[in-house]
Amino acid sequence: MMKNNIVLLVHPEISRNKYNFAGIIENEPLELEYIWTVLAQAGYEPHIWDGQVEKVPFVKKLHELDPGAVYICGRTRQENFMKEYAKAAKENGAVTMIGGLHAQRCYRRFFNDYTDYVLTGFDPSVVTDILEGKAPESISSLCRKKDGRWTVNKAVPHDIRTLPRPDRTYFYAHPDRYRYLELLPAAHVRTSYSCPYRCSFCIRNRMNCGVYAQRDIDDVVDEIAGISCDNIYIIDDDFLFDEKRLERFVSLITERKIHKRYVCYGRADFVASHPQLMKKLADIGLYYVLTGIEAADDRHLNAYSKRCDNAVNEKAVKILNSLGVNMMGMFIADLDFTASDFRDIWKWTVRNGLKHTAVSIFTPEMNTELIKEYKDRLITRDPYDSRHKEVFRQTL
Numbered sequence: 001m002m003k004n005n006i007v008l009l010v011h012p013e014i015s016r017n018k019y020n021f022a023g024i025i026e027n028e029p030l031e032l033e034y035i036w037t038v039l040a041q042a043g044y045e046p047h048i049w050d051g052q053v054e055k056v057p058f059v060k061k062l063h064e065l066d067p068g069a070v071y072i073c074g075r076t077r078q079e080n081f082m083k084e085y086a087k088a089a090k091e092n093g094a095v096t097m098i099g100g101l102h103a104q105r106c107y108r109r110f111f112n113d114y115t116d117y118v119l120t121g122f123d124p125s126v127v128t129d130i131l132e133g134k135a136p137e138s139i140s141s142l143c144r145k146k147d148g149r150w151t152v153n154k155a156v157p158h159d160i161r162t163l164p165r166p167d168r169t170y171f172y173a174h175p176d177r178y179r180y181l182e183l184l185p186a187a188h189v190r191t192s193y194s195c196p197y198r199c200s201f202c203i204r205n206r207m208n209c210g211v212y213a214q215r216d217i218d219d220v221v222d223e224i225a226g227i228s229c230d231n232i233y234i235i236d237d238d239f240l241f242d243e244k245r246l247e248r249f250v251s252l253i254t255e256r257k258i259h260k261r262y263v264c265y266g267r268a269d270f271v272a273s274h275p276q277l278m279k280k281l282a283d284i285g286l287y288y289v290l291t292g293i294e295a296a297d298d299r300h301l302n303a304y305s306k307r308c309d310n311a312v313n314e315k316a317v318k319i320l321n322s323l324g325v326n327m328m329g330m331f332i333a334d335l336d337f338t339a340s341d342f343r344d345i346w347k348w349t350v351r352n353g354l355k356h357t358a359v360s361i362f363t364p365e366m367n368t369e370l371i372k373e374y375k376d377r378l379i380t381r382d383p384y385d386s387r388h389k390e391v392f393r394q395t396l
């Protein structure tokens with residue numbers, strides 16, 4: 001039972017050390033804005049607290065608002081913060097709900113005394129279903145306590161076409177924060193869930209129960225037209241997938257005379273095999289393509305089941321460079337890396353004129369086959385080890 005109709009929606013800070021992208025990349029809390037919209041429509045009083053931008057500490061905000069319910073989302077490395085905030089919210093007498101990408105896959109990690117519900121899908125209306133007292137056994141994609149024991153309701157794919165238009169009041173209130181590099185502000189738009197590819201290191205293709213689902217592209221363009229922001233970050237795991245849909249996107253943006261810059265994820269093989277379409281996208285404002293180059297050699301690319309080889313990666317960079325579109329080429333530093341592998345990445349970027357590069361350390365995702373494969377090399381199961389040690393023994 002809720003003590004009032006106030007709901008605090010929380011996205012914790014990304015980190016508490018200097019390893020973060022503050023002032024470089026800060027993401028609009030779109031998931032919370034969707035829930036905010038659904039709650040407001042149902043007569044609740046929602047508030048957002050985003051640890052990336054808020055100056056008021058969480059506990060102060062919690063005590064000021066004294067909400068009847070608190071929903072907290074986050075990614076793997078935010079798990080400890082999510083738990084800490086859920087505990088504080090429970091001590092303050094709130095109904096506590098956990099959701100977001102990490103909880104969807106690793107819901108059991110949130111089975112504790114101070115969490116009431118864990119949401120394992122994308123449907124924002126599950127939050128109102130819970131608060132309105134709908135029979136819990138009838139709500140899909142939900143973990144709940146029954147007689148003190150956790151019960152897991154079946155997760156189902158969400159129909160992305162039923163998402164409401166998100167209320168972006170919170171985004172507009174922080175025009176100096178939400179950005180992608182020099183694109184400030186940058187509004188997030190989601191046009192699909194999950195990914196149709198199956199790269200071995202990636203978990204994004206398991207989201208939405210592994211079902212790739214697209215919104216109608218006319219509706220997407222309609223949403224973009226209504227956003228008061230010149231920069232649009234399309235946050236799909238892979239936007240450059242469906243050729244016909246992208247042709248329609250280009251036509252509609254042109255017809256409606258929408259002049260904005262776009263950021264999206266896209267695979268190198270799509271770029272390399274669609275130079276004409278990439279030109280059309282460049283002409284309507286495509287500015288950054290975030291591409292998993294992953295490796296400078298075919299041996300690693302094959303091991304990752306990337307279905308892309310080095311020649312294709314090189315061709316993709318060349319096409320985007322010729323169109324004046326920035327590629328952010330993302331590489332993986334594998335656990336077998338030696339100094340010469342890092343030098344190879346450096347040489348690859350220079351040789352191909354890749355101006356923007358990001359390198360991530362290979363990290364097996366929790367609750368996957370990969371984590372079982374690497375279990376003997378784990379030195380902690382804490383995704384944000386307070387000692388700030390590396391999660392895996394280094395082999396360098």
Ligand code: SF4
Nearest residue numbers: 195197199202204237
């Ligand atoms: S790495 Fe990219 S293309 Fe591969 S499964 Fe993940 S999101 Fe899809």
